[in-house]
Amino acid sequence: MANVTVIGLGIMGLPMARNLVDAGHTVTGFNRSSAATEKLAAHGGRAATSIADAVSGAEVVITMVPDSPDVEAVVLGEDGVFANAPQGVLWVDASTIRPDVSVRLAAAAAEAGVRAVDAPVSGGEQGAIEGILSIMVGGAAEDVEAARPVLEAVGKTVVHVGPAGSGQTVKAANQLIVAGTIELVAEALVFLEAHGVDTAAAIEVLAGGLAGNRILDRKAAGMAARSFEPGFRVDLHHKDLGIVTAAAREAGVAIPLGAMTAQLMGALRAEGHGNLDHSALLLLVEQLSGRGSTTTND
Template identity: 80%
Template structure:
């Protein structure tokens, strides 16, 4: 059992924190909106009124916030994690951010005796609720093993992928694959509907063959129903694809399909759909096909 300070109780963070409570850990959570803190307390957690309050007695701190600047705000400053967590505290950053920012903040943490690992997650809201997330972890081997039992409360596939920043690099690749797959599923659904095929039957048979994938399993039905309640928002995937395209350019790697998908995600966001689930790429396919409802 660990005392966990949890920062960021959003779509992913709140169910992760709840699963930590269910696993027997003591969880003190902080979020910018009080409503989410109240929900954590209702599940048996403790509420904090600041980042400093959340981390001061923690053995392990987990942060999961939207972007690189948000992680910097969590870590730095008088009220931040590095100034208020005790030396020897483990910091697991489960946010999806730029790898270079992760490396820089981990180095700053090390200077004050805080042991940082980057551990972005994949699996969406449902995976967070089920505690079945895939977690790609970067950092020192000893640090990763020390926090493995905490990670096992929120994920099923936990893999140490290399030194600090490696987790973020693997997450960038994950987001590239997910976005491309969503785009192809969206195109397939619009294609099937144009030919008056029973989409429910088509999804079933496609999912059972070589075309089978998690997007078909988890999102195709809601996409066909035009239900885009956010499990992972377009705004966030747009941000992640910006990380991918930038990192690929820096490494001299060509990602032509990924770059196109990034443009499509950006166009969907520009149409005012940033708050929808990323599976709303289907709306853009419909628009481009002249079949908007």
């Protein structure tokens, strides 16, 4: 068991921190909103008042914040993790950020005497609650193995995919596949409804065949019901697709379908739906098809 600090107790970070408590770890949490730290404290964790307070005595520090600048703000500077955590602490960044930023911060961590592992996660809010996240891990092999007992408390599939930044690269690919699949499921649902098909029955049979996928399993029913309570917000997936398209351009890789999906996600956000679940791509498909609907979460 380890002394684990979790910085960022949002939709993903809080259930992850709770699962760490349940696994027997000593867990300290810090969040800009004190309401989240109070929820962790009620579950058996400790609520910290600052980053310096949170990382004092930590053996493992997990960051789970929205974007590259947020991670930089948390770990760098006089008030950051690197300046206040004990020497040799293991820093696990579970955020989804640019791979090049992850590589740069890993180098900065090494200079500060901090071991760095990038470990972005997939599985959404429900996966975080159930402790069955898929975690793609980048970093030195010995550091990844040191992090494994902590990661296995929050995830079911924990795979070392390469050196620093590799986890973020694999996560970018994950977000590319997820967004594209959501878009195709959205198009299929609007197509089925236009033909008057029993949508629930169609989802059931499609999920049992070669078209079966996690989006059909976890998202299609809510999409059909026009319920878009966020498990993963449009704003965040828009950010992630920006990471994908930039990284693809740098590598000289063509992603025509991914680029189109990124444009559609951006358009959905521009329509004012940034706080909805990313499955709300269905609303844009309806709009393009001239078929309006009402969402229960807008």
